[in-house]
Amino acid sequence: MDKQEVLEAARQRFSKSDIRQLERAITVATEAHQGQARLSGEPYILHPLAVAKLLIDWEMDIDSVIAGVLHDTAEDTSLSLKDIEDTFGRDVAFLVDGVTKVGKVRSGMRDLTSYLPGTKDNLTKLMIAVGQDVRVLIIKLADRLHNMQTLEHQSREKQKKIARETMEVFAPLADRLNMGRARVQLEELSFRYMMPKDFSRTKTLMDHRLKKSERKLETVRREVAKRLEDEKIEFTMDGRIKSVYSLFKKLDRVGGDIDRIHDLIALRIIVDDLSTCYLVMSVLHEMYAPIFDRIKDYVAQPKMNGYQSLHTTVETSSGQIVEFQVRTKEMHEYAERGFAASFHYNEAKLTDAYRKGHIAALPADLSWIRELQEAAAKASEGKKFNANKFRMNLFHDRIFIYSPKGDIWDLPNGAFPLDFAYRIHSDVAAKASGFRINGAMKPFSYKLKHGDQVEILTSKTATPKADWKQYIVTNHAKEKLRMQLARQNRSLLGLILPKRRKS
Numbered sequence: 001m002d003k004q005e006v007l008e009a010a011r012q013r014f015s016k017s018d019i020r021q022l023e024r025a026i027t028v029a030t031e032a033h034q035g036q037a038r039l040s041g042e043p044y045i046l047h048p049l050a051v052a053k054l055l056i057d058w059e060m061d062i063d064s065v066i067a068g069v070l071h072d073t074a075e076d077t078s079l080s081l082k083d084i085e086d087t088f089g090r091d092v093a094f095l096v097d098g099v100t101k102v103g104k105v106r107s108g109m110r111d112l113t114s115y116l117p118g119t120k121d122n123l124t125k126l127m128i129a130v131g132q133d134v135r136v137l138i139i140k141l142a143d144r145l146h147n148m149q150t151l152e153h154q155s156r157e158k159q160k161k162i163a164r165e166t167m168e169v170f171a172p173l174a175d176r177l178n179m180g181r182a183r184v185q186l187e188e189l190s191f192r193y194m195m196p197k198d199f200s201r202t203k204t205l206m207d208h209r210l211k212k213s214e215r216k217l218e219t220v221r222r223e224v225a226k227r228l229e230d231e232k233i234e235f236t237m238d239g240r241i242k243s244v245y246s247l248f249k250k251l252d253r254v255g256g257d258i259d260r261i262h263d264l265i266a267l268r269i270i271v272d273d274l275s276t277c278y279l280v281m282s283v284l285h286e287m288y289a290p291i292f293d294r295i296k297d298y299v300a301q302p303k304m305n306g307y308q309s310l311h312t313t314v315e316t317s318s319g320q321i322v323e324f325q326v327r328t329k330e331m332h333e334y335a336e337r338g339f340a341a342s343f344h345y346n347e348a349k350l351t352d353a354y355r356k357g358h359i360a361a362l363p364a365d366l367s368w369i370r371e372l373q374e375a376a377a378k379a380s381e382g383k384k385f386n387a388n389k390f391r392m393n394l395f396h397d398r399i400f401i402y403s404p405k406g407d408i409w410d411l412p413n414g415a416f417p418l419d420f421a422y423r424i425h426s427d428v429a430a431k432a433s434g435f436r437i438n439g440a441m442k443p444f445s446y447k448l449k450h451g452d453q454v455e456i457l458t459s460k461t462a463t464p465k466a467d468w469k470q471y472i473v474t475n476h477a478k479e480k481l482r483m484q485l486a487r488q489n490r491s492l493l494g495l496i497l498p499k500r501r502k503s
């Protein structure tokens with residue numbers, strides 16, 4: 001990846017003045033990373049250039065691309081955030097700062113095994129909270145993808161560690177953003193490094209099977225194309241090959257029998273609008289016998305991450321079983337690039353597609369994506385792209401607290417150390433005698449702040465007290481304390497009553 005390649009790709013999409021800024025960023029970053037090399041021995045600048053190229057391919061906005069070029073400068077070079085802000089503006093500096101912070105959060109997690117997989121949901125939340133802007137996470141994904149693509153230069157031990165983290169944290173993150181293509185790339189690379197033998201065995205099996213079925217599938221493809229043309233339907237069609245990793249997972253579910261897997265290749269038909277999608281489905285069902293329990297309407301019921309498409313599996317007259325996926329261009333874009341696609345659309349199409357329901361019918365339990373989506377749609381209504389509207393404050397009512405081991409817990413804003421103690425374990429809370437916060441002793445009345453590290457001091461003789469109620473805000477802690485106090489009262493009564501009888 002060299003400077004010219006990045007600029008060439010950028011010229012297809014950005015204005016002349018944007019390109020000038022990008023060129024300037026490349027010059028500044030090249031100078032800042034001067035003398036630094038990657039493990040491969042190549043000049044370091046090739047990495048940020050590759051990250052920027054990925055972001056261009058994902059059709060991110062120019063600020064993200066520039067931040068991609070500069071993403072390692074604030075941390076690893078003498079360039080300061082102030083320098084970046086002065087030259088490239090506040091938004092770029094904000095993004096670079098976010099990427100740096102997210103990186104630090106991760107390295108703050110120390111031992112990988114202590115936070116995976118137990119706190120990985122927390123990690124995702126934390127990365128969002130820290131990054132504040134979904135673009136920060138997308139830049140981070142591009143950074144991770146390129147690091148995975150060049151993982152061969154790391155030691156075997158590091159390869160395994162990084163691959164596992166990618167599989168457990170970054171691939172799910174890409175999935176939550178519905179960035180299907182990036183997710184598959186991250187998973188394939190991770191799988192290859194985590195389980196090299198399983199990877200090559202599955203890959204061989206797959207190649208063998210593909211060779212066998214390709215010719216037959218080509219017949220079906222031609223038959224369908226002809227019929228759709230006769231119906232005067234405009235469409236494009238291609239074959240989607242299952243990833244090695246998803247084949248591996250599926251084989252596991254069907255006892256290793258590849259004959260039971262019918263979607264190794266699916267034919268994907270992309271059309272202009274939703275009603276044509278349903279029309280194509282009925283044409284397919286007229287031509288071939290549908291297998292009824294394999295018809296899936298992810299338009300009426302999108303997947304958790306917002307994925308939309310119609311799926312059907314049919315049996316041809318020659319007995320071949322073929323899966324079809326039918327969708328609009330918008331659905332396709334959204335399935336491939338997910339949230340990143342909305343940046344491409346934010347100028348003109350997003351709001352429209354959003355209103356028509358072509359994308360982003362997002363379910364409630366992923367409301368954070370919907371909030372992002374709404375913010376994106378709102379931003380696109382204004383004439384000028386306003387980065388502030390993309391800033392997320394989705395966890396504005398939550399704070400993140402570290403245990404001394406580096407585990408992360410999220411608590412409501414205004415929580416006290418006792419809330420944290422009850423979250424960890426009510427028996428620990430019951431014995432609490434004091435709290436050391438960021439290394440210093442603090443009273444029970446101390447209000448926790450974002451990023452505090454809390455150590456609970458316990459003593460064998462400590463007991464829960466009624467006046468703790470004022471130092472608690474979470475319902476969980478209130479409930480536990482109430483139960484503990486009730487139990488204590490009962491045992492106190494138990495002690496007192498027999499005495500009274502005696503006297």
Ligand code: MN
Pocket residue numbers: 047071072143
């Ligand atoms: Mn990097």
